[in-house]
Amino acid sequence: MSDEQRWQRLDKRLVADRSPFARVYDLDFCLPDGRVITNWLQVDLPPFAVTFPLTEADEVIFVRQYRQAVDGYLLELSAGHLEAGESAQDAAARELYEECGAVAAEWQFLGRYVMDANRGCGWAHIFLARGAQIVAPADSGDVGEISVHRLPLGEVRRRWAAGEFVSAPTALAIGLALAALGR
Amino acid sequence: MSDEQRWQRLDKRLVADRSPFARVYDLDFCLPDGRVITNWLQVDLPPFAVTFPLTEADEVIFVRQYRQAVDGYLLELSAGHLEAGESAQDAAARELYEECGAVAAEWQFLGRYVMDANRGCGWAHIFLARGAQIVAPADSGDVGEISVHRLPLGEVRRRWAAGEFVSAPTALAIGLALAALGR
Numbered sequence: 001m002s003d004e005q006r007w008q009r010l011d012k013r014l015v016a017d018r019s020p021f022a023r024v025y026d027l028d029f030c031l032p033d034g035r036v037i038t039n040w041l042q043v044d045l046p047p048f049a050v051t052f053p054l055t056e057a058d059e060v061i062f063v064r065q066y067r068q069a070v071d072g073y074l075l076e077l078s079a080g081h082l083e084a085g086e087s088a089q090d091a092a093a094r095e096l097y098e099e100c101g102a103v104a105a106e107w108q109f110l111g112r113y114v115m116d117a118n119r120g121c122g123w124a125h126i127f128l129a130r131g132a133q134i135v136a137p138a139d140s141g142d143v144g145e146i147s148v149h150r151l152p153l154g155e156v157r158r159r160w161a162a163g164e165f166v167s168a169p170t171a172l173a174i175g176l177a178l179a180a181l182g183r
Numbered sequence: 184m185s186d187e188q189r190w191q192r193l194d195k196r197l198v199a200d201r202s203p204f205a206r207v208y209d210l211d212f213c214l215p216d217g218r219v220i221t222n223w224l225q226v227d228l229p230p231f232a233v234t235f236p237l238t239e240a241d242e243v244i245f246v247r248q249y250r251q252a253v254d255g256y257l258l259e260l261s262a263g264h265l266e267a268g269e270s271a272q273d274a275a276a277r278e279l280y281e282e283c284g285a286v287a288a289e290w291q292f293l294g295r296y297v298m299d300a301n302r303g304c305g306w307a308h309i310f311l312a313r314g315a316q317i318v319a320p321a322d323s324g325d326v327g328e329i330s331v332h333r334l335p336l337g338e339v340r341r342r343w344a345a346g347e348f349v350s351a352p353t354a355l356a357i358g359l360a361l362a363a364l365g366r
Contacts, residue, residue, distance in 0.1 A: 016198045022224040041205040067300035111346025117250035121304045163294025175358025179344050
């Protein structure tokens with residue numbers, strides 16, 4: 001097997017345009033063995049930034065809000081879409097301020113990750129932010145109230161290992177940040 | 184803020200049906216503050232299982248295959264959709280055997296995670312499988328060749344922390360498994 005065995009795209013058709021939040025396409029491909037697959041759904045969602053904000057007191061800042069996919073409230077790390085022309089770190093810092101009223105002294109990039117390697121579903125850009133502190137009231141959310149919560153780092157680790165953070169970008173970022181912190 | 188402030192769903196319209204692989208809907212909601220949002224895209228993808236298979240020699244078994252969303256090859260953990268009526272662990276074991284020709288002695292559930300808390304995009308059911316061993320040739324994949332690779336645990340940790348595993352379910356599972364192993 002060589003890396004040259006890519007799929008050859010034959011066609012791409014727009015199925016639904018909910019810009020700037022989502023675009024869905026049907027793709028047709030010719031596989032390396034000659035088979036053709038049609039109506040392969042591609043889901044384009046915007047890239048987003050996720051931040052693990054650690055305070056000097058070894059607390060992690062979380063947001064809690066209603067999330068449609070679970071029809072309930074989730075405790076998650078601050079996250080949001082990159083705006084046009086905005087760097088991932090600028091988006092992370094902007095969302096941390098908007099959602100939590102927080103700023104941070106030191107930013108470390110922990111990688112970018114595709115949420116679904118088959119269909120897309122957006123890329124997460126993950127950051128560890130040390131020296132985080134709440135300096136302002138949080139904005140209300142775009143589509144509902146957000147509340148801000150601080151949890152001790154040890155509790156975050158325990159609850160993460162127990163599978164309590166069910167939002168995948170949050171759980172991924174917690175794992176990467178704990179490793180980067182050596183905790 | 185109380186937990187009663189859920190969004191009230193007003194309507195749900197099928198946008199694209201690519202069953203059993205994907206279904207896309209437009210939803211309309213009434214927010215707690217009375218605002219109405221329309222055409223909120225929901226992306227239903229099947230639940231899937233992801234396995235971190237560790238051998239007695241402290242190697243982790245990976246698969247490498249073409250992935251459409253990156254138009255290239257990715258090194259990932261064994262993963263696949265739950266079939267109708269199949270438990271997550273049964274799906275994980277089946278995929279490990281189909282993709283890697285491997286079985287495992289001891290299975291540990293590390294949680295389930297929604298890939299996109301806004302839109303869905305499927306739930307990942309994550310497992311650590313100790314005592315894994317390759318006992319048969321791997322099947323070829325559904326839509327292209329899969330190759331099987333074994334990496335030493337220390338190398339997996341190093342490459343994971345460096346952001347080299349860009350498939351989010353794989354990176355999430357590696358973090359959880361390393362913590363469960365205390366490594």
